[in-house]
Amino acid sequence: MFQYAAGVGLAQHRAGRVVLDLSAFAAYATWPYQLDKLRVPQDISAGEPLSRPTGRSLPARIARRLTGGVKASSLYLEPHFHFDEQFFALSGDEIRLEGYFQSPLYFAGCEAVLRQRFQPAEPFGVAAQTWAERIDAVDRSVSLHVRRGDYVTNPSAAAVHAVLGEGYYGRAIALIHRLLGGDVDFFLFSDEPDFVQEAFAGLPRAHVVRTDPARSWEDMFLMARCSHHIIANSSYSWWGAWLNPSPEKVVIAPGQWFTRHKLAMTNVMDLYPEDWIILK
Template identity: 30%
Template sequence: MIIVRLRGGLGNQMFQYAMGRRIANDLGTSLKLDLTSLLKTYKSQMVTNRDYQLDIFNLEPIFLIQPDLLIKLDKLGLNFVSQFIKGIKLLGIKKYREKTFTVEDWIVENPKDNFLYSGYWQSEKYFKSAEDLLRKDFQFKDILSPQAQDIFDKIKSENAVCVHMRRGDYVDNPVFNSGSLDYFTSAANYINEHTEKPHFFVFSDDPEWCLKNVKFEQDFTIVDYKTNKIKFKEDLQLMSSCEHFVMSASSFSWWAVWLSNKEGNIVVAPKPWFLNSENDVKDLVSKRWIRL
């Protein structure tokens, strides 16, 4: 049995699931998802509380403990995390915590069974061998809402460029690079010089800010729509339908590019990926991407 601990938003959860799915598939064993850290309520302003978000896909998860039970325990204020860890040890499961941002070769080449893997695992190297399997797992479950479908139709009628402006908890954060307007303008100019008649579709968790501040010289659309469906799910689906990409330093951007699965497209990514970090992103950022 392989256990993977989920934490963070959708992009992080996709990395964690993908790594665990590949290991379980290689070893011919089961994958169970541990949500104890994900569904715990954090009071620190430095931590954004998240929900389990992989249910937008067609994958069939097996949870170590059911989400409803974990949420109830959290509301009761019980320290279920420490009790859970003790229980795991009694079952003979060893816990391994990611030690470095770069790929740990033994996990790629000789992963171990009966382990709980805790980390972010942000590299395609961890799951490249299971790409076909994961592309089936990461198929979107529901059709687009009418509002999102209208945008999708427009994207498909243009030489569409996805511009992802990640703001939210990235703004004023000393670690994460939300990207300056100069970066996005330079990236748009680069793509304009290297492709014919691009139309830039700007996606953001803060479209109101984009409407006030984004002024590209090229044709562009600020994607801002109301929907009764899951907004981040529809955004990811729309983003991945574009031809070219201007990324934020975000796992959400990363997966939009991966899901697009287009050879020879232009992808611009920010440099640096982190503002104040010694993390080496060579295993995360593709060598073919343009860094600006």
């Protein structure tokens, strides 16, 4: 979603269009392609894929092709994690983007069109619709996301992203109570709901959300339906919070987006919208 959003940002700046190169998914087994589950125009490249090697986790970096209609092609490699101020100075008839582009600065000014496109392409399933009604029924709802999965089981992912512990969530919950009062309902989202059920057993007014695993995109939109958010170090709940359009929302995010080793070498400050609260 970050990659597509950056493509939209550059396309709007250049009066071009976004074409999706999905070739990396042939070697990327962690997640399937799912932008087709959203209202994103499926303008898929039928041409040759990027010719760069697929090493250095390239399967996790979907190439985006921006075209104004013709021939000359240039490849832009994201130089670092934080926003590149030269991004909107890119030139050429065709620009191919390779990187993560995890900053809202890459799509500033495109918020309205992205909020339209980043919506489910079909109605909620039965389980998700039931949870949507439960969320809508409470006065103050807070989504709380716990990301585990490959952060625990995949050594490559675990070397980059640390699993957030009780310290972060305890401080975030305490801060939510200070800001909003005690009468809030927490809706807990995780790829390991049984773990969350046990870990947060003592949290009053907590509800572990369980939906259809085959419709994994639905949880993001259930998060967005909540009034406020405690996110994990995960782009999934980042977008869940961002997609909530309310100017009154409180979003608490972890300063430890990566492991301490990687964080020491990475500037993550452009990752967070200005009005989000970052817990160090």
